Amino acid sequence: MTASMLLAMLAAVLAAVVLYSFIGFIPGTDETSVLAPVTLTVVLAGAPPQVVLSFFIAAIVTLNLMNAIPTALVGLPGGVMSAPLMEHAVLLRSRGLAATTIRKMAVGSAIGTVVSIPLAFVLAGLLAPIAEPIKAQAPVILAAGAVLLALLGHNRVLSLLAIVPLALMFSALPALYRSTGIIGEDTSVNISFFLGITVGPMLITLLELLNRNRRAHLPHGTLTEARFSRSGFTSTELRPHRLVTRSEGWWSAAMAALSTPLFVLSPVGLTFLLGESAAARATKGPVQRAERAVTVMSSLTHSTYLAGVIIPLVALGIPISGVSAGPAGPLFEAAPVYTLDHNLHHLLSTPQFITAVTLGALIAVAITYVIAVRWSSPITHFVMRRIPHEAVLSLFVVLILVLAYIDAGVPNMFGVLLVGIVCGTLNRLGVSYGVQFMTLYAAPGIISALAALA
Amino acid sequence: MPGSSPTSLDAQAPNIEVWNDLVSARDLLVCLVVSAVSAVVALGIAIATGGQLLFWGLGGCVLGFVINCFLVRPKREVRIVEDMQDASEKGAGQ
Numbered sequence: 001m002t003a004s005m006l007l008a009m010l011a012a013v014l015a016a017v018v019l020y021s022f023i024g025f026i027p028g029t030d031e032t033s034v035l036a037p038v039t040l041t042v043v044l045a046g047a048p049p050q051v052v053l054s055f056f057i058a059a060i061v062t063l064n065l066m067n068a069i070p071t072a073l074v075g076l077p078g079g080v081m082s083a084p085l086m087e088h089a090v091l092l093r094s095r096g097l098a099a100t101t102i103r104k105m106a107v108g109s110a111i112g113t114v115v116s117i118p119l120a121f122v123l124a125g126l127l128a129p130i131a132e133p134i135k136a137q138a139p140v141i142l143a144a145g146a147v148l149l150a151l152l153g154h155n156r157v158l159s160l161l162a163i164v165p166l167a168l169m170f171s172a173l174p175a176l177y178r179s180t181g182i183i184g185e186d187t188s189v190n191i192s193f194f195l196g197i198t199v200g201p202m203l204i205t206l207l208e209l210l211n212r213n214r215r216a217h218l219p220h221g222t223l224t225e226a227r228f229s230r231s232g233f234t235s236t237e238l239r240p241h242r243l244v245t246r247s248e249g250w251w252s253a254a255m256a257a258l259s260t261p262l263f264v265l266s267p268v269g270l271t272f273l274l275g276e277s278a279a280a281r282a283t284k285g286p287v288q289r290a291e292r293a294v295t296v297m298s299s300l301t302h303s304t305y306l307a308g309v310i311i312p313l314v315a316l317g318i319p320i321s322g323v324s325a326g327p328a329g330p331l332f333e334a335a336p337v338y339t340l341d342h343n344l345h346h347l348l349s350t351p352q353f354i355t356a357v358t359l360g361a362l363i364a365v366a367i368t369y370v371i372a373v374r375w376s377s378p379i380t381h382f383v384m385r386r387i388p389h390e391a392v393l394s395l396f397v398v399l400i401l402v403l404a405y406i407d408a409g410v411p412n413m414f415g416v417l418l419v420g421i422v423c424g425t426l427n428r429l430g431v432s433y434g435v436q437f438m439t440l441y442a443a444p445g446i447i448s449a450l451a452a453l454a
Numbered sequence: 455m456p457g458s459s460p461t462s463l464d465a466q467a468p469n470i471e472v473w474n475d476l477v478s479a480r481d482l483l484v485c486l487v488v489s490a491v492s493a494v495v496a497l498g499i500a501i502a503t504g505g506q507l508l509f510w511g512l513g514g515c516v517l518g519f520v521i522n523c524f525l526v527r528p529k530r531e532v533r534i535v536e537d538m539q540d541a542s543e544k545g546a547g548q
Contacts, residue, residue, distance in 0.1 A: 030473075044508055077474070205472045209479055220467040221476050223531040230534050384532045389475040391522035394485035395515055398493045402511035405497065 009054040009356060012047065013363045016058035021371055024066020025383040026392055030080050031067070032433060033198040035059060035327040037399055040191060043334040049347040050356040053313075056331060057360030060309070064301040065109045065368050069376045072101040072294070074226040074384070081301045084272045088279070088290035088297075095287060098229055099373075101294055106372045107243045108252050108298030110365045115256040116303035117310065117361055121354060123261060124314035131315050138318050138340065139445025145264070145320050146438035146446075152265060155430035162431045166439045167446040169422060173415050183408045188335040189415070190440060192407040195400045196416040197436045198326075200424030202393065207421070226384045232377030248295040251278045255296050256303035263311045264321045266434055267304035271297050306361070314353050317345025319441055322434035329437065340441075469529045476529040485522040492518030 023034050039056050047055070067078035071089040082089075085105075092101045127134075134141055150159035170193055177183045208214040244252070255274045262270060279293035308323025309331070318340055319325040319332045332343050348356070371379070404416040423436050439446070469476035496514025500507050 041508065041512060202473050206482075209470065209472070209482070215470065215479070219471040221469055221471060221529075222467050223469070223529050224476050226530050226532045228532070228534045230536055233534070381532065381534075384530050385528060387523055388477075388481065388485070388526040388528040389472070390477045390482045390485040390526050391489075391519050393473060393477065393482065394489040394522060395519040397486065398489040398518060399512075399515045401490075402493050402497065402515060406507045406511060 005048065005050060006359075008048065008051045009359055010363070012042070012051045012055035013058040013360050014367075016055045016360075017062045017364050017367050017371075020059050020062040021066050021368070021379065022383060022387075024063045024078055025070055025376075025380045026078070026387060026389075029067075029078070029392065030198075030202075031060075031063060032326045033202070033396060034079075035063065036198055036329055037195060037396070037403065039328075040195075040330040040334055040403065043330050043337050046337070049344050050352055052331065053344055053348070053353070053356040054360035056309070056328065057306070057357050058364035060305045060327070061109070061113055061302060061361050061364035062368050064305060065106060065298065065372055068105050068294075068298055068301070069102060069372060070380055072098050072105065073228060073232065073377060073380050076224070076226065080268060081271065081305075083268065084275055085294055085297050088293040091286060091290045092294065096229065097287070097291075099232060100291070102372050102376055103243050104248065104291060104295045105298040106369045108248075108295040109302045110369065111249060111252040111295075112256040112299030112302030113306065113361050113365050115253050115299075116260050116306045117357060119257055119260040120263070120307045120310035121314065121350075121357075123263075123307070124311045127311065127315035135316060135318065139442070139448070141320060142318065142438065142442035143445050143449070145325070146435055146442045148264070149266075149322060149432065149434040149438055153269075153432045153435065158429060159431045159435045162426050162435065163439050163442075164446060164450065166422070166426070166436060167443040167450075169419070170440050170443040171447045173418070177408060177411065177415070180411075182411050187408070188333075188339070189408050189412060191330070191334055192404045192412055192416050193419045193440055194329050194333075194437070195403055196419030197423040197433065197440065199396060199400050199416075200420045200422075200436075201427045202396065202424070203417075203420040204424035204428060206393070206397070226380075228377055228381055233381075244295050245291075247282075248292050251281075251292060252296050252299035254278075256299045259300055259303045260307040260311075263304070263307040263323075265304075266322045266432065267301065267308060270304045271300040275300050306357075310353075310357060313345055314350070317343055319438075322432075322437075325437035325441060326433055333441070478526075478529060481526045485518075485526060488521050488525065489515065489518035492521065 023029055042055055043052055064081055067082045068085050070076045070078040071082045071085050072093060075090045075093055077083055077086055089101055146163050150156060150163065153159060174189055177189065178185060183189060208218060255278050259270050259274055275293055275297035278296040279289045282289040282292045305323055308321040309328045312320050312324040313331060319329065324332060332338065333340055400416065401413050404413045469478050493511060493514040496510040497507060500510035
């Protein structure tokens with residue numbers, strides 16, 4: 001590894017930290033839809049695989065912590081992954097403990113990162129001997145993954161029902177594009193569909209605005225309230241005597257370790273489940289319980305995400321977890337740069353994986369700790385006052401349409417609209433992102449199995 | 455000072471909740487148009503000059519975003535309060 005490569009990785013890590021520090025503070029932004037398009041852009045721009053990986057790891061470490069901060073400061077969730085933290089963070093905020101909460105979250109995230117990365121590599125190593133047979137059965141494994149995610153989530157029957165129709169749509173559109181000469185025989189538009197799934201729920205709400213009747217039934221309000229405590233702008237102590245109690249530290253480490261082998265499951269689900277069970281065992285009243293909850297959950301958001309990316313990427317090269325099929329999707333498939341037979345898994349050696357992941361994670365953890373503890377109030381204040389939600393929504397819509405256009409021209413912009421409408425509707429009915437993403441990867445296998453029944 | 459009411463189904467309130475935060479339908483339309491025009495112009499330049507579609511397209515998106523940030527006011531009421539206990543009385547209801 002040359003010095004110039006290390007410098008490029010360092011630059012990518014810093015860029016990810018800066019970018020996702022701001023994105024994280026924007027209320028309501030969903031992880032998948034802010035991670036996937038930007039990562040895809042980095043891949044398509046021709047960044048070397050190590051740089052892409054460092055960027056992505058730094059991005060998730062930064063985003064997961066920063067997402068939790070508006071929860072602690074103003075009681076608004078920064079993203080989907082901060083939903084489990086809401087109740088506890090709001091309680092601590094009402095006791096005037098916002099600054100302590102942020103420190104505990106920051107330490108929790110560091111524990112989760114440090115525990116899960118080595119464990120994830122060990123698990124990937126253990127999986128390696130059985131990796132070849134798994135890879136040989138990739139279509140079956142991916143289809144099984146879709147079914148598994150459907151069975152493990154809520155709304156099982158609904159999710160199972162959705163798989164085959166979705167697979168039909170994901171295979172039918174490219175077939176139509178090919179037969180009409182919109183794309184060549186070997187071109188893939190999977191990544192556009194991937195973005196269509198991501199943007200689906202938001203798109204449905206935007207389309208609802210066009211219907212006067214539906215619009216009247218959406219939640220209305222005058223202004224979103226955001227109140228900051230003045231002390232957040234003055235206190236800058238980086239190293240108080242005790243950041244977390246011993247029991248908070250141990251619970252965080254133990255739950256992070258426990259969550260790592262469960263990497264195929266949904267990160268939000270695991271964070272809820274394991275975080276609440278750790279908090280329930282706190283006996284010294286509601287404040288202690290909430291403090292343990294925010295520390296452990298912050299650790300869990302990091303460990304579940306990191307394990308969900310690292311294990312499938314290092315061991316298999318095919319996305320078999322919710323995280324790898326979703327936010328980390330562009331690391332596995334980003335035509336024309338990466339395909340399921342030629343992605344980071346095939347391009348990087350184990351030492352290169354370890355270097356890129358460790359570099360990205362450790363630098364991001366260190367910087368985000370300082371940002372979180374020292375500047376979270378000013379940054380959140382800036383974002384709340386200066387970044388209108390309308391601009392954020394427009395940015396995502398237009399970015400996805402631009403990427404769809406680059407993939408396969410104007411017809412594909414409507415194709416992505418179709419995918420967005422179908423997937424957004426299914427999402428609203430209760431079919432999770434994970435099932436939809438996995439179906440996208442499993443579609444070729446499902447369709448060839450279906451064809452055998454004709 | 456208007457608007458300490460939390461989000462409700464009150465259709466009289468001017469702003470609508472999309473993706474967990476409030477937006478004004480008119481401002482959203484303005485932002486979408488600005489972003490779209492910015493991206494189309496950038497892609498047009500890329501096609502005309504033979505430049506990289508990705509970089510120009512991305513640049514157009516970012517430019518549109520920056521313009522929108524200056525054009526539109528966030529629908530948030532941001533206040534700095536002295537004592538957190540006081541603020542939580544109202545804030546906890548959300």
